[in-house]
Amino acid sequence: MTTADNRVLVLLPPRPFGGRARGSGYEVMMAAVDDGFVEFVRERSSTLLRTARLLCAGDQGAAEDLLQDVLARVYCRWNRIVGDPEPYVRTALFNAAKHRWRRRSRRVAESRWDETVVGEHLSHHDGPEDRLAARDEAMRALAELPPRMRAVIVLRFFEDFSEEQTANVLGCSTGTVKSQTSRGLGKLRGLIDLSGKAAAEPVEEPR
Amino acid sequence: MTTESEALAQVLRSAVSDVDTPAGFAEAALRKGKRRKQRMRASMVGAALAVTAMLGGLLSGVPSWRADSDRLTPASDVRLSTPTTGDLAGDAEFLANARATWERELAAHVEVGASLARAGCWDAVGQPHVSWANSSSAGPVALVMQALRAKGSCDSPLPPGGLVVVGLFGTDIADGKQHLMGLDAGGGGVFLIGPDTVVVALQESQARFFSRRAEYAADGTASREWTPFIFQDGVAVAAVAEPDSSRGSAAVFVKHKPVDPGAAVPPQDRVRPVETDAVRARVTGPGNGLPLPGLQWTTLKGHLSGPLLSLTERRQRFTDALDHFRLTDPAFRGWYTSDRAGVNQPGGWDITAQLPDGRTVIVSEHVAGHENESYAALFRGDRAERVVRGPKIDRAAALPVVVRLPDAQGWVVAQQGAALRWRSAGGAWNLVPGDAALLPDAADTVEVTLPGRTAVEVALPR
Numbered sequence: 001m002t003t004a005d006n007r008v009l010v011l012l013p014p015r016p017f018g019g020r021a022r023g024s025g026y027e028v029m030m031a032a033v034d035d036g037f038v039e040f041v042r043e044r045s046s047t048l049l050r051t052a053r054l055l056c057a058g059d060q061g062a063a064e065d066l067l068q069d070v071l072a073r074v075y076c077r078w079n080r081i082v083g084d085p086e087p088y089v090r091t092a093l094f095n096a097a098k099h100r101w102r103r104r105s106r107r108v109a110e111s112r113w114d115e116t117v118v119g120e121h122l123s124h125h126d127g128p129e130d131r132l133a134a135r136d137e138a139m140r141a142l143a144e145l146p147p148r149m150r151a152v153i154v155l156r157f158f159e160d161f162s163e164e165q166t167a168n169v170l171g172c173s174t175g176t177v178k179s180q181t182s183r184g185l186g187k188l189r190g191l192i193d194l195s196g197k198a199a200a201e202p203v204e205e206p207r
Numbered sequence: 208m209t210t211e212s213e214a215l216a217q218v219l220r221s222a223v224s225d226v227d228t229p230a231g232f233a234e235a236a237l238r239k240g241k242r243r244k245q246r247m248r249a250s251m252v253g254a255a256l257a258v259t260a261m262l263g264g265l266l267s268g269v270p271s272w273r274a275d276s277d278r279l280t281p282a283s284d285v286r287l288s289t290p291t292t293g294d295l296a297g298d299a300e301f302l303a304n305a306r307a308t309w310e311r312e313l314a315a316h317v318e319v320g321a322s323l324a325r326a327g328c329w330d331a332v333g334q335p336h337v338s339w340a341n342s343s344s345a346g347p348v349a350l351v352m353q354a355l356r357a358k359g360s361c362d363s364p365l366p367p368g369g370l371v372v373v374g375l376f377g378t379d380i381a382d383g384k385q386h387l388m389g390l391d392a393g394g395g396g397v398f399l400i401g402p403d404t405v406v407v408a409l410q411e412s413q414a415r416f417f418s419r420r421a422e423y424a425a426d427g428t429a430s431r432e433w434t435p436f437i438f439q440d441g442v443a444v445a446a447v448a449e450p451d452s453s454r455g456s457a458a459v460f461v462k463h464k465p466v467d468p469g470a471a472v473p474p475q476d477r478v479r480p481v482e483t484d485a486v487r488a489r490v491t492g493p494g495n496g497l498p499l500p501g502l503q504w505t506t507l508k509g510h511l512s513g514p515l516l517s518l519t520e521r522r523q524r525f526t527d528a529l530d531h532f533r534l535t536d537p538a539f540r541g542w543y544t545s546d547r548a549g550v551n552q553p554g555g556w557d558i559t560a561q562l563p564d565g566r567t568v569i570v571s572e573h574v575a576g577h578e579n580e581s582y583a584a585l586f587r588g589d590r591a592e593r594v595v596r597g598p599k600i601d602r603a604a605a606l607p608v609v610v611r612l613p614d615a616q617g618w619v620v621a622q623q624g625a626a627l628r629w630r631s632a633g634g635a636w637n638l639v640p641g642d643a644a645l646l647p648d649a650a651d652t653v654e655v656t657l658p659g660r661t662a663v664e665v666a667l668p669r
Contacts, residue, residue: 034237039474050223064228068239075240076247121209157212158219160519174449185211192218194211 014095038080043070044086048093054154055147057098058139070096090159091169098170141191146182152180153188216518219263221505231321232485234392246285251636270399277328284371286352292440293341297350302337304385304653305349309335312387312490316374316548317355320490321390323372329350329359332369337376339442344380345401350409350442351387375400375407379487386485387653389541397460404448404458406480410441414460418580419447421536422468427596428533429461430468459538471540502602502622504556508641513561521557525569528584528591535573556623559610562616566592568645569611570619572600583619605655605663616644618667620653628654 002084006116045067052063065164070092074085081088148170155166163181167174295301313331317323332354340349356369374390375398388400396412399405408414418431419643436443447458460478516524529535556572567586572579581597597610608621620627628636631649641645646653653669658660 035475037240038233038237039477042479043474045228045232045236046226049228050226053223053226054219060226064232065225068232068236071236072239072243075237076244078240086316101454122368134218138218153215154219157216160216160517185215188215192215194214194218 037075040085040089044089045071048086048089051090051158052093052097052153054158055094055151057143057150066096067093094155094169095149097147137192141188145187146189149180149184149187152177153184156181171187209630219507224403224505226502229319229322230489231323231390231392235322238370242366266434284354287333287354287371289338291337291340293339293349293442295340295342295347298340298347301347301349302340305337305340305351306335308376308385309351309374309387311352313353313374313390313489316373316387316390316486320422320486321372321392322368323390323392324354324357324365325361326460328358329355329365330358331397332356337375339440341403341442341444343377343401343407343444344403344446345405346385346442347374348377348405348407348579350374350398350407351376373409375481375483375643377401377483380484381487381491386487389481389486392483398483399447399458399480400483401626402448403446406443406447406458406460407444407616408436408438408443408445408460410438412444412460412478413462416461416464417445417447418459418461418538420458421538427594428469429536430533431465431467431472431537433461433464435464442625457536459536461538465537469537471530472538477538501572501579502556502600502607502623507556507558507621507623507643509556509558509621509643511558511560511641511643511645513559514569516559521559522571522588523571524591525557525571525582527575528569528586528594529582530590532594534582558643558645559621559622560619562645564614564616566616568612568616568619570597570608570621572608581608581610583612586615604665606653606665609653609665609667611667612648615648617648618650620644620646620667622655624657625657 008151049063049067052067053060055205056066057063070089074081074089074092074094078085142153151170155161157164157171161169163174163177166177170177185194208553240356268572290296292303310331313335314426317328317329323329335351335353338352339349340347340564348638350373352371352373354369354371355365356591357365370392372390372392373396377385377388377400378389379386380402389398391398396409400407406417408417414436416433416435418433421429421431423429434445434568436445458480460480461472461476462478463476465472465476479544494516499550526535530540533540557569559567559569562585565587569586570581570583572581581602582598583595583597584591595610595613595621597608600607606620606622608619610619612619620629623642625642627639627642627644629639629644629646629650629652630636631647631651635652646667651667653665653667654662655665
């Protein structure tokens, strides 16, 4: 292994995507836009879908629809995004979820986590039922939270966002984030084990 | 974070650790985006026309936005009417079998394998056409294509004018029978098939070079050699498998050859192949494709000592260090800043510790192809000073993570959920508080006890 005392890491991340097309002509530009967009979606959609799934309290179909809608909107603005598009997409995802919740009276009820996922996993995997039950419990608990509170919890504890970042994404004050976090944790305490003991149990073979 | 916060974070991560997008998700998003753009353009043109009509009574001409949708009409795709090429073009029985299999299995690929459209939301137009049929080391293969169109009032990702999809017909190594192996809906047009990983690339995919694997020098730095595709009748066939590769790294296909074998490949230059084994597993299996690589640990108690960094920062530092020292595959290096966020990455575990000499270390895994290896990134303050490559990780091993640190700084060992003890020279056992540990360099044996299992002694490799 090379010793590298003279090789000092400089954190200068490359520009992530060719948002601005190179070359000339509309076709060339659109091809570059499409390539960059598809590449981004291919690489990051699983990650984004996990967030969407939590925002939809475990409903895979609703999460996929939500993310597809967001990506379709983002595509229309793709060549105007400068820098890493993921923060933009992630913010758009939370905003879309917010608007979706406002329209919730018109939407189809979300599938229950246990109906859509747990049953499928139980029938096909050899993993311990306890782990699946824990996931089911987590999604049921999330489903009990009001949408805005759920978003705060997901941003703070899944995305590891600070209170300020969370407030920026959700367009509210840090005070609101604090109170929603506190209330959310209070609710979740009664629904899932947050003592750390359950989390310390090994997850033997997630897939 | 507090214990409660950490516990909640673990619960949330664990709850979605196996979530993955269906195949064809990116292409579907692109089609949906294009449709949305067309609608926006149409509504703008409509509004402009309405205003014009109101002002001047002028209402004439073909709207310019029609041009895009007209172009999508599959009837204009000349590929559907070109004669079959390839050395099996005259094998009527094989061609008939390819078409019959296509008709039988297309629905599963459209609705499950590639997730192009839901059941009842699409129609196949006309007859399937075999554009190319040839022998290969993976057996006889054929490229079949057909136009699809959206049906009913579904919100289908299929474009309004329809779409010509191309599929690979060949032999599935899982059952030894011939099947429709995978579908490409305008993305790459590069298929991988067979035990020796034969690649079938369409010229229209724009893939012009391929690299079988990343080469790793003695110091661990990675590079790739690139071979040009040779197209005949618009299709190139090559074997890309490297069965002797000690490090399972994926074959990569690019539009342009990188100037430097060690240089990072721009993501827009890569053409992602349709991995038919994964597609078939999705179509025929439990619906989740192949297992995710890596240890997939989500509950390891990895912070041992030193500064407490957020998960994002830990992942970013670790990945940056590996990229900086060119230890990662150049085809997948340094893509996006957010790629290193790690919060949602499968197998996003790490171990952090302060070493006796004051440096800090982050130990984690790096997945290359279907294999993963452990690395220790050593930092002096914020600077990555050195990266040490550990052994390949065997997820079935009693102690999957064993990395010896340089300069006699000790060993980092881990097994999620296990109780660990260590000793040296047959001395007394020393209990470790968690399931990961920084051991002194003198340690030579670790005892690993997973819940409900008997203890296993592991000799540390010197």
